[in-house]
Amino acid sequence: MSETLARPRYRLFVEADLTEGAAVDLPQAQAHYLGTVMRAKDGETVALFNGRDGEWRAEIARVSKKAATLTVADRMRPQAPEPDVWLCFAPLKKDATDMVVQKAVELGVSRLQPVMTARTNASRFNTERARANAIEAAEQCERLTVPEVAEPVALPDLLAGWPERAPGRPLFIADETGRGTPLSDVAAGSEGAIAAFVIGPEGGFAQSELDHLRSLDFVVPVGLGPRILRAETAALAALTVWQAVRGDWRSGGPAFR
Amino acid sequence: MSETLARPRYRLFVEADLTEGAAVDLPQAQAHYLGTVMRAKDGETVALFNGRDGEWRAEIARVSKKAATLTVADRMRPQAPEPDVWLCFAPLKKDATDMVVQKAVELGVSRLQPVMTARTNASRFNTERARANAIEAAEQCERLTVPEVAEPVALPDLLAGWPERAPGRPLFIADETGRGTPLSDVAAGSEGAIAAFVIGPEGGFAQSELDHLRSLDFVVPVGLGPRILRAETAALAALTVWQAVRGDWRSGGPAFR
Numbered sequence A, B: 001m002s003e004t005l006a007r008p009r010y011r012l013f014v015e016a017d018l019t020e021g022a023a024v025d026l027p028q029a030q031a032h033y034l035g036t037v038m039r040a041k042d043g044e045t046v047a048l049f050n051g052r053d054g055e056w057r058a059e060i061a062r063v064s065k066k067a068a069t070l071t072v073a074d075r076m077r078p079q080a081p082e083p084d085v086w087l088c089f090a091p092l093k094k095d096a097t098d099m100v101v102q103k104a105v106e107l108g109v110s111r112l113q114p115v116m117t118a119r120t121n122a123s124r125f126n127t128e129r130a131r132a133n134a135i136e137a138a139e140q141c142e143r144l145t146v147p148e149v150a151e152p153v154a155l156p157d158l159l160a161g162w163p164e165r166a167p168g169r170p171l172f173i174a175d176e177t178g179r180g181t182p183l184s185d186v187a188a189g190s191e192g193a194i195a196a197f198v199i200g201p202e203g204g205f206a207q208s209e210l211d212h213l214r215s216l217d218f219v220v221p222v223g224l225g226p227r228i229l230r231a232e233t234a235a236l237a238a239l240t241v242w243q244a245v246r247g248d249w250r251s252g253g254p255a256f257r
Helices: A028-037 A094-106 A127-141 A155-165 A183-189 A207-214 A231-245 B028-037 B094-106 B127-141 B155-165 B183-189 B207-214 B231-245
Strands: A010-013 A023-025 A045-049 A055-063 A068-077 A084-089 A111-116 A171-174 A194-199 A219-223 B010-013 B023-026 B045-049 B055-063 B068-077 B084-089 B111-116 B171-174 B194-199 B219-223
Touching: A010 A028, A010 A127, A028 A055, A028 A068, A045 A068, A084 A094, A084 A231, A094 A127, A094 A231, A094 B231, A111 A127, A111 A155, A111 A194, A155 A207, A171 A231, A183 A219, A183 A231, A183 B231, A194 A231, A207 A219, A231 B094, A231 B183, A231 B231, B010 B028, B010 B127, B023 B028, B028 B055, B028 B068, B045 B068, B084 B094, B084 B231, B094 B127, B094 B231, B111 B127, B111 B155, B155 B207, B171 B231, B183 B219, B183 B231, B194 B231, B207 B219
Parallel strands: A010 A045, A084 A111, A084 A194, A171 A194, A171 A219, B010 B045, B084 B111, B084 B194, B171 B194, B171 B219
Antiparallel strands: A023 A068, A045 A055, A055 A068, B023 B068, B045 B055, B055 B068
């Protein structure tokens, strides 16, 4: 296999349109990464994706410490549909939030929605940091998209706006009583292929929040097994089961909207 | 509900036998935790488990900064069978290894087996640290057991001894080519309820290791979806799918050996 057809050593998310022959100027941070951190040279190849045009091979036309220009060559993969599953989560300690964002991207989440609850420390969420983490994770796990990281919203507002903003999308909540229908059964029996999970903060939801959640017809309690999972474990386990049973891990091909 | 019948605020793993009326002296570290960190008082209740006798309510007879004695009262839960799934994993960076141990315990792993591979930095695994993390995670997630944390073993030795040490136990390996049968299908179609997963290091297995693994009849490649998962994500996702589909998350009751 020739050098130019080998898998590129670098993979970057860009905003620019990707078409054959296009010139793409990288923002300074990405130029710094390529030129200084990775010491990439002119002529090396880079995989590019923008969430719209698939994945393209590009060649480094010029790279210095502060600037880089790439020339788009050929398309390696077309854009393809992806499962549509949201994660609504109460921000945790910084390391745990970073991990949830990174792993949720690897697990194919389509939207990350921070939710402020009665027991959430609202100062804990840094949207820009989460977006940067999501881009890095998408680059590394070879996704063709970067999931949206929404601005934080208060739980009551999220729920009040749900029927309008997320029509037909069930909001699954982990049932801590252990009596919820196992998620694998719910996923296997689900008619639609769109979903959302809501995960509470470390101290759990307040009783009034649980009562409110359970009163809503789009909220569906699901079981995540007999052990007490930490919030971040519950978030990742829920996404994993959904993708494995209902999403794009299946041999029959992914189930999409 | 009376104070003494409420769920105890503390939960500890102990080595001692647990029977009604028994006196249990805590090791100094646990006494320090109860007396100094948590400022527990004489007369408060503690949940105890030892992996054999179920979970018991005990009362603090005496607690000081360096010593504590508990009196075992009544049994809250009998010992129950648990899924028998092992995780064989190449140690990662310290934080990632800590996370894998903690989350694997939450996800009900029965044995943690560190494995040294061609690309593993052997200095990275601290067995005592992992055992302490496993105990803490078991206490917090309300398991009735603490999984064994085995001493590290070289991959060739693990594989050579497998038929004798793990007869009938399939060793599932994540197929990075994306062509493995999806794990949820493998789990659903599995005849036995015992399993093991092996997860490589950050840089993946060496080609010679992969060739060796694939030549063994007890090694079964499985698919973990279309994205490239980090090692720690793959470990936790694999355990999650197994427990959700084949283990103790199911409504039909857990599948045991």
